[in-house]
Each structure stands twice: as C-alpha cells, then as structure tokens.
Amino acid sequence: MYLENTAEILTQYLSLEKEQILQLLERPKYTNYGDVSFPCFTLAKELRKSPLIIAKELSERIQHPYFREVRNEGGYVNIYLQPGLIYNETILDVMSKQEKYGSSTVGEGKTVVIDFSSPNIAKPFSMGHLRSTVIGNSLGLLYEKNGYSTTKINYIGDWGTQFGKLMAAYEWWGNDEAIKEDPIRELLRLYVDFHEEAKEDPTLNDKGREWFKRLEDGDEKASKLWKWFRDLSLVEFNRIYDLLGVSFDYIQGESFYNDKMGKVVDELKEQKLLEESEGAHVVSLGDEMPPCLILKSDGATLYATRDLASVLYRKKEYKFDSAIYVVGQEQTLHFKQVKSVIKKMGYDWCEQFLHIPFGLILKDGKKMSTRKGKVVLLNEVLKEAISIARKNIEVKNPTLMNKEVTAEQVGVGAVLFHDLKHHRIHDFEFSLEDMLAFEGETGPYLQYTFARIQSLLEKGKFTFSKEVIPSDESDQLEVTKLIARFPLIVEKACEDHDPSLLARFLLDLAKEFNSYYHAVKIIDQSSFQTARLQFTYAVGVVLKEGLRLLGIGAPKRM
Structure with a gap:
C-alpha cells in the first residue's frame, strides 16, 4: 500500500499517471538509500534536462507528511517514509483481510484455461514432468488470487506411434504378472527395450506403426491394450497428484480430440490454407518460420492438428479470455506455428493463445530421456x-x-x-x-x-x-x-x-x-x-x- 500512496503523492509533482509512476518506483538495494526510489531517466527527454538535475529539483520540491525525508542520489529521488505510518496501514490491511490479503479483482469476469502437466501414459511420472505440473498449478492459484476464473486441464499423451511400439513390445516380451506387480516400471522397461532392439533391427519400427494403425482403426485387441495401459497410468498419476496437492477440472488426452481433428482439416481446406508438400499437407507460414505440418503423407494427424483442435474446442466450450499452455521451451517453434495458423484462419482471438515455456531439469548437464532410460522418477x-x-x-x-x-x-x-x-x-x-x-x-x-x-x-x-x-x-x-x-x-x-x-x-x-x-x-x-x-x-x-x-x-x- 505504501507504494500506491507514494505514487499518488508523486502525481502532484510529475506529469505522469499514478499507474505509470507505480511501474517506475523501485526498492533501493541498500536501506541507506531510502525506502523507495523514483528514477528520473525517463523524464530526461521530456524535460530536456539531465536525470541528475531533475532528481535534485524534485527532491527539493517534494514535501508531504507521509515522507520523513526526500534526497537525491545521482538520477534518483530517494524517499524515506514515516515508519509508523507504513506499519499501521500495512498491518491493518493484513489484519482486516487475513488470507485474502494480496487478492485483486484485476481478472474479475475473465476465464483462463490452463493446460499443464501432460505426462504420457505407460511411462513413469519423471522429474521431467515436474516443472509443467508445479508451475501450471501455481499459475492457476495465482490467477485465482487475482480474480480470474480458471479451467485446469491435464492434456495427457495417450495417442501416437509410441503406443504402437509399446504394444509390439508387449506382444513379444510382455509379462502380465510383472505388469500387475509394478505397472509403470515394467511398461517403461518394454518401451526402452523396444528402442534398443530397433537400433539393431529398424524393421521393428514398422511393427510399431502397424499396431498403432490397428488402434486407429478400432481393432479390438489394440483398443483393449491401449485402455489397459491408460487406466494403469492414471491410477499412478493420480496417486502422485494427490501427494503434490494438484487437481484438474478435466483430463483430456490427445485421444479426446480424435473426432474433432477432421473439422479442423476441413476448415483449413475450405479456406484454401492447406497445401500439398511432398505428399503431406501443410499450412505455409511465409518466410517467418517453417510450414506447419497438418497431415502426414499417409493421412495421419500430428501434434499441430491436435493442438488446433484443442484450442478451437476450448474456445467454444469454455469461452476463455486466455488459453495458456505450460510446455517446455523446446516446443516454442511448434506453438508459434499453431498460433500463426489460428491467425491465418481468421480468429481475432489468436493473441489469447499463449505458450508459457520453461527450462529443463538437467541430469549431468543433459536432458532426461525416457527413451534412453535416463530418467529420475x-x-x-x-x-x-x-x-x-x-x-x-x-x-x-x-x-x-x-x-x-x-x-x-x-x-x-x-x-x-x-x-x-x-x-x-x-x-x-x-x-x-x-x-x-x-x-x-x-x-x-x-x-x-x-x-x-x-x-x-x-x-x-x-x-x-x-x-x-x-x-x-x-x-x-x-x-x-x-x-x-x-x-x-x-x-x-x-x-x-x-x-x-x-x-x-x-x-x-x-x-x-x-x-x-x-x-x-x-x-x-x-x-x-x-x-x-x-x-x-x-x-x-x-x-x-x-x-x-x-x-x-x-x-x-x-
């Protein structure tokens, strides 16, 4: 509150609005430089004076009972506040509001959709998933503290060729008893073993693609295996989420959008945005970035297709004012491409689509890899x-x-x-x-x-x-x-x-x-x-x- 009061007082001496002053006020590094400082550098061009002269003139003019003393130091006006006044108003504010202290109404009437955590089924919840989970959870709490309504979504990875590879590995080496005893660890072993074997025999990857094609076509055995792997994973994930104190409004995996991607592809075709490139279908994004791949040459969809389907569905369903995706910074180009496609489709809310990137937790200076088995659980x-x-x-x-x-x-x-x-x-x-x-x-x-x-x-x-x-x-x-x-x-x-x-x-x-x-x-x-x-x-x-x-x-x- 003392910063707001200081900014309000300074409006009497400056040609700036309160909010502008509030943004400029600084907390001095050392206590002998005052309780709050106002840098005069941004005023130099307007007043045609050096910041040092501006600071000196301001410090001589500013007087108020709220201020114990005002001095200039270089290009700064250093303000010393009345300790009793700061104390009384601050502690009163805390005592009157209790746990609501720090709340604001800046987001009142606005909805934010937060996509975070997003582990892959049939793989362990590793330290690599921690960042998205805890950052996303905290952002949800911060948004709520600032008056926003939030919709928290766990977009689990439950679709793609990797599940075909896991099914192939299970067919060859799977042991039901071992899976029941320790589901995630055993499924991880199968996944890692498959990739080790595929290095010696690349044709194994074809078997993985065949199994995934069976899954996409609704094959009974493939669907049963996929559901089994998914259910086992969710039990493990929920146990960890309970321990972390993290909850979601919806769990919507990639498979949730399977019946929604066709509409996206049709819309891109109708708008003549879809182009053929080496048998695949892409949306050209000019010279700024590579084209966004929508369909593979075999007609299969990709991450971009699913993310387009998800954001269009969420806009319609939740009427968000912002949709944020808490995903690692290595996916920055992907989200830039998706955002550009949304813009090309003519949706004026494209700026509401936000990628919130984050850095990695490294192990021995390198990214953790589930495929190579280098993972900390x-x-x-x-x-x-x-x-x-x-x-x-x-x-x-x-x-x-x-x-x-x-x-x-x-x-x-x-x-x-x-x-x-x-x-x-x-x-x-x-x-x-x-x-x-x-x-x-x-x-x-x-x-x-x-x-x-x-x-x-x-x-x-x-x-x-x-x-x-x-x-x-x-x-x-x-x-x-x-x-x-x-x-x-x-x-x-x-x-x-x-x-x-x-x-x-x-x-x-x-x-x-x-x-x-x-x-x-x-x-x-x-x-x-x-x-x-x-x-x-x-x-x-x-x-x-x-x-x-x-x-x-x-x-x-x-």
Missing part, C-alpha cells in the same frame, strides 16, 4: 524427501503429533520449492542433495519460519484483533515494507507467469523476519509484546498464503 524423489523429513522430525521433535502428515508437507514442499525458486525459463541441474537440504533457500526453511511464528504466538498467548496497536519500531520497518509489497508481487508473478518471483519474495521475507527475531525479544512481558505479536502474526499470514500460492503446505509445528 518423481515418485522415488518424493519418497526420499518424505523419508528424510521423517528422520529429521524423529531427531528434533519426536513427540510431534501427526508426524506423517508433517513429513509429507515438508518433504513434498522441499521438492516443489526447489523447482519454483528457479526463474521459469532457466535450466537447472537435478541435485537430490540440494533439493532435500533443510537449511538455506529451501521450502523447509520457509515452513520452519512459519512454525516458529506459530510457536511464538502460542507462547505469547496471542489473541487476534482487527484493531492494530500502533508501532514505530525501526527494527520492524524492512519486514513491514516487504509485507506491503506482497500484493504487487502476487500480481506481477501472475502477469509474468513466473512463480519464482513469489518464491524469492518469500525467502526475503523469511530472512528479514528471522533477523528481526534474533535482534528483538518478542516475548518479554513489556508493553511492546502485544504489538510485536500482532506484527509476527501478520508475517505468518503472508508466509502461509504465499506458500499456498506455490502449492506448498505450512505445518504449524515441525
């Missing part, structure tokens, strides 16, 4: 994380109630936060050791800070009240400023489709609060205790809600 990572959390609880707090629930929250939270703290577009190396560290920039560190807050409130016999006890303790200022930034961070993380902005913010908040905790005796039976506990409670509200928006639980005790 998410289920095993989660088990290990929960096991380590359980051992830590036994050592540090053996009498803790609900140990297993807490171990799951901490272990799963460690895995999720390790992913979400990285900038969405960056690759990062898989490291079980880093992921499961319970100190430093980790999920457990944030959870522990929240649990510490709950312990303080309990020891201090804190009683909630919306009436804020005024305070102007300087030790609280940096934490208070961070709390006040929370609504802007929530909005920015949603706008940029990047939960790491929120994750990094929570780390800053926890670090500043823990510094405060070590510098100030919160429970001291003094006249300041109630105000300090109220302040501590407000920090807890923001930490818990921030973790929730990342899909992470906040145990009260650890």
Whole structure:
C-alpha cells in the first residue's frame, strides 16, 4: 500500500499517471538509500534536462507528511517514509483481510484455461514432468488470487506411434504378472527395450506403426491394450497428484480430440490454407518460420492438428479470455506455428493463445530421456524427501503429533520449492542433495519460519484483533515494507507467469523476519509484546498464503 500512496503523492509533482509512476518506483538495494526510489531517466527527454538535475529539483520540491525525508542520489529521488505510518496501514490491511490479503479483482469476469502437466501414459511420472505440473498449478492459484476464473486441464499423451511400439513390445516380451506387480516400471522397461532392439533391427519400427494403425482403426485387441495401459497410468498419476496437492477440472488426452481433428482439416481446406508438400499437407507460414505440418503423407494427424483442435474446442466450450499452455521451451517453434495458423484462419482471438515455456531439469548437464532410460522418477524423489523429513522430525521433535502428515508437507514442499525458486525459463541441474537440504533457500526453511511464528504466538498467548496497536519500531520497518509489497508481487508473478518471483519474495521475507527475531525479544512481558505479536502474526499470514500460492503446505509445528 505504501507504494500506491507514494505514487499518488508523486502525481502532484510529475506529469505522469499514478499507474505509470507505480511501474517506475523501485526498492533501493541498500536501506541507506531510502525506502523507495523514483528514477528520473525517463523524464530526461521530456524535460530536456539531465536525470541528475531533475532528481535534485524534485527532491527539493517534494514535501508531504507521509515522507520523513526526500534526497537525491545521482538520477534518483530517494524517499524515506514515516515508519509508523507504513506499519499501521500495512498491518491493518493484513489484519482486516487475513488470507485474502494480496487478492485483486484485476481478472474479475475473465476465464483462463490452463493446460499443464501432460505426462504420457505407460511411462513413469519423471522429474521431467515436474516443472509443467508445479508451475501450471501455481499459475492457476495465482490467477485465482487475482480474480480470474480458471479451467485446469491435464492434456495427457495417450495417442501416437509410441503406443504402437509399446504394444509390439508387449506382444513379444510382455509379462502380465510383472505388469500387475509394478505397472509403470515394467511398461517403461518394454518401451526402452523396444528402442534398443530397433537400433539393431529398424524393421521393428514398422511393427510399431502397424499396431498403432490397428488402434486407429478400432481393432479390438489394440483398443483393449491401449485402455489397459491408460487406466494403469492414471491410477499412478493420480496417486502422485494427490501427494503434490494438484487437481484438474478435466483430463483430456490427445485421444479426446480424435473426432474433432477432421473439422479442423476441413476448415483449413475450405479456406484454401492447406497445401500439398511432398505428399503431406501443410499450412505455409511465409518466410517467418517453417510450414506447419497438418497431415502426414499417409493421412495421419500430428501434434499441430491436435493442438488446433484443442484450442478451437476450448474456445467454444469454455469461452476463455486466455488459453495458456505450460510446455517446455523446446516446443516454442511448434506453438508459434499453431498460433500463426489460428491467425491465418481468421480468429481475432489468436493473441489469447499463449505458450508459457520453461527450462529443463538437467541430469549431468543433459536432458532426461525416457527413451534412453535416463530418467529420475518423481515418485522415488518424493519418497526420499518424505523419508528424510521423517528422520529429521524423529531427531528434533519426536513427540510431534501427526508426524506423517508433517513429513509429507515438508518433504513434498522441499521438492516443489526447489523447482519454483528457479526463474521459469532457466535450466537447472537435478541435485537430490540440494533439493532435500533443510537449511538455506529451501521450502523447509520457509515452513520452519512459519512454525516458529506459530510457536511464538502460542507462547505469547496471542489473541487476534482487527484493531492494530500502533508501532514505530525501526527494527520492524524492512519486514513491514516487504509485507506491503506482497500484493504487487502476487500480481506481477501472475502477469509474468513466473512463480519464482513469489518464491524469492518469500525467502526475503523469511530472512528479514528471522533477523528481526534474533535482534528483538518478542516475548518479554513489556508493553511492546502485544504489538510485536500482532506484527509476527501478520508475517505468518503472508508466509502461509504465499506458500499456498506455490502449492506448498505450512505445518504449524515441525
């Protein structure tokens, strides 16, 4: 709120709108440069003066009871706010709104369709699928926090030649008992073995294509196998989703759009957009990018055909204002092609189609590959994380109630936060050791800070009240400023489709609060205790809600 108030005051001195000023305001890197800074560089051309002169003149003119002091430093106007005013309005805002603090109505009346996770059936849920799942889930929560209505879809990979290859492998080497005992691991073994054998005998690939053709033609045996593989996979996927706390409104695999692709092809033909190229059918996209392949030479459809069918279906069915696809950055060209085809088809909503790319989790510097068997199973990572959390609880707090629930929250939270703290577009190396560290920039560190807050409130016999006890303790200022930034961070993380902005913010908040905790005796039976506990409670509200928006639980005790 203090940033909005500052921007409002500055409109009296600048020829800029409040929202423009708000976008320019910065948080100084060092506290001795003020509480908020306004850079004057964008005004230089308009005022025909150097930023240094503009900053000096502005700092001499600006006066307001809200500001304790205004100075210029280089091309910046550095503003020092009244600590008591910032504290009172910020804590009052948190206490009055509770978990709704940070919510906005910017998306009111708008619908966003979010396509995320999208694992392939008959393959294990690997660490490679984690990014789309946790980023997509967090974006859904952030959109809802900002007032949007969301429709969350899991577009599972349940169609294509790879399933023909799996059926061929099953026919030769399949063992029903082994599959029943450990379905996904055994199906993965068959899939990997097929590709190893196909290196020596490429004709095996023809057998795989034959099986998939049988599936497309509705062959009873192929259909029965496909449904069996699909059902086994969904049981495993749902178990992992439950553990991650992730849910969907719809599970619509590629097969869901089989009867919808014909209409897309017909529409492209009617608009004379479909061209023949070496026996296949494509949509030409000019010199900007390669043509978009719609039909193979044998008439088979491709990913682009299915994605066109999906977005047209979703626009009609859900009337979205945005359709976002949380898919790795290696698919960037594919989504650019699909978007260009939508535009060529004359749909003016093509800009509502958004690809949200993300980087890879690498193993030994390389992309994980299911085909080569170089894959880290998410289920095993989660088990290990929960096991380590359980051992830590036994050592540090053996009498803790609900140990297993807490171990799951901490272990799963460690895995999720390790992913979400990285900038969405960056690759990062898989490291079980880093992921499961319970100190430093980790999920457990944030959870522990929240649990510490709950312990303080309990020891201090804190009683909630919306009436804020005024305070102007300087030790609280940096934490208070961070709390006040929370609504802007929530909005920015949603706008940029990047939960790491929120994750990094929570780390800053926890670090500043823990510094405060070590510098100030919160429970001291003094006249300041109630105000300090109220302040501590407000920090807890923001930490818990921030973790929730990342899909992470906040145990009260650890």
